[in-house]
Amino acid sequence: MSDGISFYDQVFEIVKKIPPKRVSTYGRIACLLGTPRAARAVGYALNSLKKDFYQDVPWQRVINSKGQISFKGDVFRANLQRKMLETEGIVFTKDDKIELSVYGWP
DNA sequence: ATCGTGACGAACG
DNA sequence: CCGTTCGCCACGA
Numbered sequence: 001m002s003d004g005i006s007f008y009d010q011v012f013e014i015v016k017k018i019p020p021k022r023v024s025t026y027g028r029i030a031c032l033l034g035t036p037r038a039a040r041a042v043g044y045a046l047n048s049l050k051k052d053f054y055q056d057v058p059w060q061r062v063i064n065s066k067g068q069i070s071f072k073g074d075v076f077r078a079n080l081q082r083k084m085l086e087t088e089g090i091v092f093t094k095d096d097k098i099e100l101s102v103y104g105w106p
Numbered sequence: 107a108t109c110g111t112g113a114c115g116a117a118c119g
Numbered sequence: 120c121c122g123t124t125c126g127c128c129a130c131g132a
Contacts, residue, residue: 007129026114030128041128043113048130062113070113077113 007033011045018061021088022105023098025065032106043070060084061105067097 010033018024026039035041046059060081064070071078086092090103 027116030114035128037115037127038129039114039127040112041114041130044111044129045113047113049113059113064113065115072113074113081113 007038007041008045008048011042012049012057015046015057015059015062018058018105020058021090021103023061023063023085023090023100023103024105025063025100026070027065028104028106029062039065063098067100069096 011029014029014032015024026042027036029042030036030038033042042062046057046062049057049059069078069081082092082096085098090098092098
């Protein structure tokens with residue numbers, strides 16, 4: 001699995017596999033990497049993404065287990081994320097949530 | 107090598 | 120249902 005490939009890179013590769021109009025969660029990705037309790041680390045990895053990388057990694061398709069966008073003070077990024085998802089065609093419920101049973105991946 | 111940290115999450119009360 | 124607490128991991132100073 002990890003041949004010198006950092007945890008971060010493994011996260012990015014998984015995220016790249018999320019199809020358009022679908023979303024995954026930090027915890028889900030952690031499970032796919034074999035570390036079910038590394039959800040926090042997954043978020044940390046995405047946080048390290050730079051602007052230039054944004055077009056290569058669909059970071060916007062990763063949300064929390066509640067089906068909501070996670071933002072801790074960074075309202076700017078959160079708004080951008082929501083807009084990008086809506087552009088893909090994803091519909092948010094009245095309480096700003098995404099139905100994981102519909103858009104969830106895998 | 108040790109410590110603090112954070113786009114998380116499940117368990118509590 | 121909601122806020123709080125505690126555990127978990129990888130990373131960088």
